[in-house]
């Protein structure tokens with residue numbers, strides 16, 4: 001099944017100069033970039049993007065972090081690309097994310113209220129459709 005997934009290189013990844021490294025891993029895996037844009041997300045977009053985390057204690061720190069600087073947003077396509085990118089990204093917590101993954105190799109815990117973990121990838125076909133519609137309306 002050809003799928004599209006929304007990938008974000010979060011502000012920590014952009015600030016650390018890791019956009020190229022993340023895109024390199026996606027392209028080396030054989031997935032296709034169908035959209036790519038650098039922008040600073042505003043609170044309204046982020047609260048919609050993170051609607052499932054409404055009410056969680058890390059939501060406000062997460063929105064503050066995600067609006068703190070530019071994010072590289074991409075739509076990535078390929079057979080089973082949703083599951084495939086999540087495998088490339090590794091587990092949410094970078095401390096225990098497997099070495100070899102983006103988070104395992106490149107991210108760490110800085111002791112902040114929010115987990116800064118370099119990348120986001122949609123977690124299901126429904127999330128991917130919703131998130132791509134938010135970040136790339138008209139695609």
Ligand code: CMP
Nearest residue numbers: 058062092113114115116117119120121
């Ligand atoms: P992401 O895949 O973008 O989805 C939600 C984000 O919230 C997640 O990556 C982390 O950046 C952050 N996050 C998830 N769980 C926690 C947590 N327990 N504490 C702090 N931040 C979290």
